[in-house]
Amino acid sequence: MGSLRKNKFLVVSIFSDFQKTAHLFLSRTQVKLDQDSLNEDKNLVEKLAIIKQKKAEKEALQQQLKDRGEKQISTVDEDARLLTKRGETVAGYNVQIAVDNKHRLIVAEDVVQDGNDMQQLAPMLEKAQSILQSENLDGLGDSGYFNGSQIKACEDQNITVYVPVPDKSRRMAEKGRLTREQFEYDTEQDCYVCPQDEKLTRRGKPLQKGGKNYIRYKSDAAVCAECPLQKKCLSEKAKSKQIERWEHEEVVDHHKQRMAKNPNKMRQRAALAEHPFGTLKHRAGINHFLMRGLEKYGGEFGLMVLGYNFVRVINLLGVDFLRDYCVQRQKNKLKNSQYA
Numbered sequence: 001m002g003s004l005r006k007n008k009f010l011v012v013s014i015f016s017d018f019q020k021t022a023h024l025f026l027s028r029t030q031v032k033l034d035q036d037s038l039n040e041d042k043n044l045v046e047k048l049a050i051i052k053q054k055k056a057e058k059e060a061l062q063q064q065l066k067d068r069g070e071k072q073i074s075t076v077d078e079d080a081r082l083l084t085k086r087g088e089t090v091a092g093y094n095v096q097i098a099v100d101n102k103h104r105l106i107v108a109e110d111v112v113q114d115g116n117d118m119q120q121l122a123p124m125l126e127k128a129q130s131i132l133q134s135e136n137l138d139g140l141g142d143s144g145y146f147n148g149s150q151i152k153a154c155e156d157q158n159i160t161v162y163v164p165v166p167d168k169s170r171r172m173a174e175k176g177r178l179t180r181e182q183f184e185y186d187t188e189q190d191c192y193v194c195p196q197d198e199k200l201t202r203r204g205k206p207l208q209k210g211g212k213n214y215i216r217y218k219s220d221a222a223v224c225a226e227c228p229l230q231k232k233c234l235s236e237k238a239k240s241k242q243i244e245r246w247e248h249e250e251v252v253d254h255h256k257q258r259m260a261k262n263p264n265k266m267r268q269r270a271a272l273a274e275h276p277f278g279t280l281k282h283r284a285g286i287n288h289f290l291m292r293g294l295e296k297y298g299g300e301f302g303l304m305v306l307g308y309n310f311v312r313v314i315n316l317l318g319v320d321f322l323r324d325y326c327v328q329r330q331k332n333k334l335k336n337s338q339y340a
């Protein structure tokens with residue numbers, strides 16, 4: 001959810017652009033002043049002082065970024081981040097909710113700084129699982145949540161995930177090139193089989209990328225040299241085809257099969273998760289947070305969720321029932337279990 005002005009953000013690339021411009025201006029101005037020292041241009045001297053001050057301020061911010069190992073900083077709210085969703089960039093925080101299918105209540109919420117949702121699937125579903133005290137849980141998310149490691153983390157906790165698999169091969173297919181999906185993995189023989197029925201066999205040591213281990217499978221260069229599909233299959237300089245397979249790729253393979261068998265799950269997801277956001281934004285008019293800082297943001301969003309759930313409970317149970325329940329609780333005459 002965005003709440004800040006984007007131009008109050010400084011990112012590493014903007015820093016370096018500013019530094020280059022400032023450096024150029026300072027050196028040119030200094031040369032001009034040195035050449036014309038007897039007849040100093042007061043405006044130029046003032047401009048020089050302002051640019052020097054701004055440069056010093058930016059350098060201090062840049063040092064802060066370097067110390068924190070981050071790539072962007074907001075001068076309004078240093079916890080906020082630039083977030084990109086569906087091609088649109090907003091400045092603010094990434095809010096997460098998990099909604100239960102039975103009562104449509106928000107059972108878990110969080111506010112995070114990540115620019116996308118790729119690391120949020122397992123934390124949110126595990127939180128929901130713990131709150132619902134459910135041993136087995138089905139969790140639905142949009143394609144922004146697709147991440148093999150997160151799907152595996154969910155499965156390890158008995159959470160079955162339904163998240164659309166992003167189509168990364170579309171451009172390749174449009175160009176008439178062979179896509180990864182056209183190479184079938186043979187579990188028994190531990191190899192890939194290409195559209196020409198040739199095997200890509202395991203080669204070398206696993207590769208490490210982004211904290212994951214990938215196993216390499218390669219075709220025979222001599223066979224590929226004679227192949228009629230060579231131009232569609234290999235890049236210009238490659239002599240053979242190489243496929244990298246994540247060591248837990250079977251999790252993704254099962255996930256793809258599950259998604260193909262359950263095409264209606266995504267319609268269910270949209271109805272569940274978009275309704276609370278739509279209600280908060282358009283009915284309650286909450287488009288922006290008022291607080292600054294991750295902790296306060298979290299508190300503010302928690303209150304929004306409480307308000308949403310409260311209205312939802314009234315809609316489910318009715319005002320009279322809820323009022324009676326509250327009165328009874330206050331008198332300590334009724335235990336929760338009687339109303340469960």
Ligand code: SF4
Binds near residue numbers: 228
């Ligand atoms: S180029 Fe090699 S890997 Fe590609 S389709 Fe032909 S034989 Fe198979």
